[in-house]
Amino acid sequence: MNNGRILAAGTPSDLKARTSAQSIEDAFVALLPQRQRRAAEIVDLPLDSDAEPVIVARDLTCRFGDFTAVNRVNFTIRRGEIFGFVGSNGCGKTTTMKMLTGLLPPSEGEALIFGRALEAGNIQARRRVGYMSQSFSLYGELTVGQNLLLHARLFHLHRASVNARIAELVEKCDLADYIDDLASALPLGIRQRLSLAVAVVHRPELLILDEPTSGVDPVARDQFWELLIDLSRNQGITIFVSTHFMNEAARCDRLSLMHEGRVLATDTPAGLIQAKGATDLEDAFISFLEQERPGAVPALTITQARAAGPDLQQEAARRGRAVFSIQRLLAYTLREGLELSRDRIRLVFALFGTAMLMIVFGFGISTDVNNLTFAALDRDQTPESRAYLEELRGSPYFVEKPPIADYADIDRRLKNGDINASIEIPPNFGVDLKRGRPVWVSAWIDGAMPFRAQTIRGYLEGMHQLYLSDPSVKTTQPTLPLPADIEIRFKYNQDFDSVFAMVPSTLAMMLALFPAILMALAVVREKELGSITNLYVTPVTRFEFLVGKQLPYVAVALVNFLVMFVMAIFLFDVPLKGSFPALLVGTVIYVFTTTGYGMLISTFCKSQIAALFGTAILTILPAQQFSGMMTPVSSLSGTAQIIGLGFPMSYYRPISVGTFTKGLGFADLGSSILLLTLFIPVLTIISMLLLREQER
Template sequence: MTAIRPAVTLEHLSHSYGKTTALYDVSLHIPRGATVGLIGPDGVGKSTLLSLIAGVKIIQTGTVQVFDLNVAEKKARDVLSRQIAFMPQGLGKNLYLTLSIYENIDFHARLFGLNKPQREARIQRLLNATGLAPFADRAAGKLSGGMKQKLSLCCALVHSPDLLILDEPTTGVDPLSRRQFWQLVDDLRREEDGMTVIVATAYIDEAERFEHILAMDDGKLIANAPTKQVIADTQSHNLEEAYVKLLSAENGLHIPPFKPNADEPPVIVAKGLTKKFGDFVSVDNVSFTIPKGEIFGFLGSNGCGKSTTMKMLTGLLDPTEGSATLLGQPIDAGNIDTRKRVGYMSQAFSLYEELTVYQNLELHAKLYQIPRAQWTHYVQSVMGQFDLVQLADEYPSALPLGIRQRLQLAAACLHKPEVLILDEPTSGVDPAARDMFWEYLIKLSREDKITIFVTTHFMNEAARCDRISFMHRGRVLAVGTPETLRLEKKAPTLEEAFIIYLEEQADDITAPKMEKSEKSAVKISGVSTDSPEKGMLAWWSLVWTFAVREGKELLRDRIRLFFALLGPVIMLFAMASSISFDVHPSNFTVLDYDNSSESRRFIEYFDGSRYFVRQPDIHSPQEIHRVLQSSKVKLVIEIPPDFGKKVLQRQMPEVGFFIDGAFPSTAENLRGSVVGAITQYVQETLTQQGINVPNNTVLEPRFVYNQDFKSIFAMTPGVIMLAMMLIPSMMTALGVVREKEIGSIMNLYGSPAGAMQFLLGKQLPYILLAFISYLIMVWISVMVFNVPVKGSMWAMTLGALFIITASTAFGLFVSSFVKSQIAAIFATAIIVIIPTMNFSGMLYPTSTLPSHVYMMAQLFPGYWFLLICLGGFTKGLGFMDFLSSYGALLVIYTVYFCGAVALLKKQEK
């Protein structure tokens, strides 16, 4: 009998993050065609293990072989990228939210080189199988959690992989959607004979459906055997019981029965709550009553209105119809006293990663206005209650998910609330941590009489609630104890009862059109299964795939599109029309103590000059300081008594000139204008008195370019240069870093595309938008600012294309070493603006720069494009005059782009 060759082989695999060991000496074999469930507590290395198998993480120690190929080798990873599909942890992490369902799948199909017939056949097959066909044009961002996970699976399966790796694909998904999800996987495995499936899951009942189980704890394998063998070896009835025994954890959660006090008023009352968003009804006529101390579970399909209902109960949303009371008071967001009696815990982690455990709790004490003298008591008390004392100085980012959720619960309970509202508090948390979490909830309910309103998708958690409600499409289907609702549908389990309730609604979500795929699992026929073509055409088709997807996202993101297209135009209007070195008329006033004909004649030399504008005279020395301080005038002329008499007697009268020196450059220009007016007065006065004034030679300067000597002709080309450097580089950097933040960069890591193809594809849409923006700015310069293009428009436009490619390449370069969009904005802006404005010649002549700074200036593209822009606008230059600038920009672009490619790795550390 021939032994089955392994799909995955790991030997002595270890991996660390700093001082934290995620995996320690893991060795295993996974046979081809097997289905494997991976379970374990939070933070034990499950995601790291899957990432290493998928080839998206760099191997530190040990070996990983997939289909007999060494994953550590780049050539092997390139081959395996077409055989492996990796779906990372998180709802829709490999999706693009502005793209439609069809466009998302089509992008992934193009990424793996499928031709048009293959794409159309496989996309339609997957849409029909998942029930997503009626919603093919709906944006991914508008889908419920279950539909997002189905779409993510479609994207992963579109290229028919041999190895499917799923990292907690159904976390946060309702039971019916989970059933449909796994039914789809089973159907596709029947079609794709020999597909190996490895799944990490937080749902132990899901793991039990797989043929083989891998259990992990503390970075090590504690079980590696067929599922039935694991259950038998631990002498357990099911896998969850076996899992708890493997972890040496205590099993069995004792829940004292709830005994409501009929004499106490209910804590939460909802009557006919309805919430509409336009024509869409999110919550439809919801009513329930929750007594003091009860644990009330709120269950429903994804997108059914649970979170909207919770927001109405906390005052974050106003109901369209109906009413609700909380602790006997009508719900009002402005009622601070009532809000202090409520604790709220969101599904997503909402505390501060930059603060330690203790500091986060102390901050909550401040927010709930607990007296400062009692902060320490409250914080220490809640840390002891939730076993956080040993973690006081730890940062949340270093804690496992289960402990992070416990910290959130501690923060919600810090101010001793009477009501706790918890939105899927254990989503993604392992079973042992969930049990520990529920121990705290039960203690709060039974001992502290805190009313708990909780949403969950875990049926074993729902069974622990005193009462539960089932919700779908905004309506409550049933309310009662878990056992009552199970018996009402005569179902063997609560999960089966819940699914029956939903299926009775018979809509497109609960009853997708899967009949054809269930009746016959037929492979897609009439489609070539040959490997994707290779060569330059295939290489550039991947570049085009990224470019088209980025272009679609840009067109649908109005804010990014606005800044990319009109940001440079706004800069041109703001800077070119406001930055000027022209000498404009300055306001002046006169304090004339003489008031003679000669003093008035002296003033006329200022009053008649185009450099001065006279304002009403002042009449006291005290007013000099006032008018200068208020900036009403820039110059005050003080004429002393007997001024005219001394002039006629050929004496030297003193005249006071008070100049506002707040802006040195303006003051210096004003001083020169004053000296000029005085010189003209003196010369003409001496001539009238018969004194011969030497007729010195007068030099009249004539400017070769910009004969009017106006700043607008110099500033406009400079602003265009700055705008083409700043905005395209910022937008390109954001485009790449955004993918790192949302996690869609995984599509690059797990695909056949290279870093160069990805970066070129990302760059092209921004080049196009920046080029359109450049044309708009040139039109505005000519038509609005009356700055003509005297040289070759085509030559200047070619230079613009070079500067745009260089600036966008610089944005790609910056994106390679920053991790957040905020960091990308600031880093790009600072690095671009300072050298561009100071070293390009925009504000200061480059000839005035020290030699080493001048050499450095030539390393920035702004220096070279300003030469092109000035030559095109003012000097009448053409192609041949710009050849050196073209060459320099091309070299700079090559350096930036190659640096970006080198720094962008296709694997995580």
């Protein structure tokens, strides 16, 4: 097929016979219109045997634990040579490339680049080397021109020559029609040429290419090799290229055959073919493999392959007819659980992230105003003024600092934050107090934090009135009795300590934040990796896919709950006064709801970064502002109230706080549990509907 049209159809042998071609790839090129047929000829130019070595590998070895990825590799590559590295996927080619570019340190042996031992931090050596990875390493959010300009600046090309160099590469690599297109939107063949242009923008002497033509069509591959041949023969650049295409390997001056981390042979393509008496390079490679490991290349006949076909098809059809399958759902659950268990960083974040933030929020967020610093300017220096200050010193809310010298000292210390308030007692305070005259005391309060300032004001006014009403203060001024004595008692929290409210509320917020983030990332990760395609090419339904991925994170969230529950009781000393079964049932429903919330957010995101930030913002803000942590939901109005009533934490927080501090059980919390349960089908159904729309 080419440009939406079928060029030809038939068996492979028929197509090769029709075009007189030796391979399907040659047949495809022969069937193309004449204007599209471009082929890079196999290089057959003599090499300078006296050219200096550019790369020398001596017993190069790389181990990962007990696994040896590269085992004692030796080769020499001379200036201007196109040297090929041929082997099957996973044989160690990329690992060797990374050692030669300093991305991986060798376990043993050495690599010499331009006659010097390779050093990962050697900037000067990097200027002489260009590297093109298998994944192209382009910045997808930048245009073609911006990618070239960025790398030109990274290699400090002279400002006057940058535009000329970019124009030269754009013309040579045929990128003019795409100069303003984003790299992420380019066809694979164009992206390949851009990646090569980026790799050579600084005119390197050595070019290392790691499977650069993987996944590219034959025509684009030939065009790419035309560029490589020009770089080698006309510009003298040494090229080290890895590949698993034998027709590409035949274009190299010399090549090494690699298998399971070892080099099997190194020679010219013709020399390797001749050494095995083979008809082509592929047969020669297979012969070297069989020599290394007899029987390593099993053959599978078409008859054998077809024999098992009907039974498998019938079984797949039978299972695919089921509208719902618990087996398919649990298969996704198992896959998600295995992936989570093997990603240790994500697993630690999932299991212990809530505990760490519980400590931060539990100890760090408090509505208690204690340990307020004050200093006094006592301009009276009488027993009465000292007794007045003793009332402050004896208060559990205030801590005294050294006395104030003058008014300038007040301004300086308030400005520096050394004190939160200053007390000025005027002259004749004691005399006026004894004679029954009105007395006044000045208080200077730091108002940078209004809530704290108002609290300090209330403390000082209360202390002032308490001092003046003390019978031990001798005054001639009669004290009028109050019509009634008022005694204040705080039910459920008699000490008025904020930890009894903040810890249960923090538990609710953590169970909203982490499960939602983990669930959103799990779905979006499938989109980024492309594995979500399995949802559309297998009998799996959207419900099975979403719920199957949800269950592991529900289990993780329940583990988080148990950890935070133990911390609340033993670390924060917040006892559970109510029903634990009621709290547990509410928590199970709640984590299904919060993971469903993350599931819903994931349908709008295409990248994990967007999912992470989006879920965090859309969870923390409603949790703190509209779910009762700062302001009761019943006190909200308008849009704020709608947000509060539509967020699951607004219904779970009363369950958490109620069971911990108020001694509530199922009878008291039934309505909250019921309303919380309604979120599960609503969020699941909406997510199912939006998932398909997002992926069309």
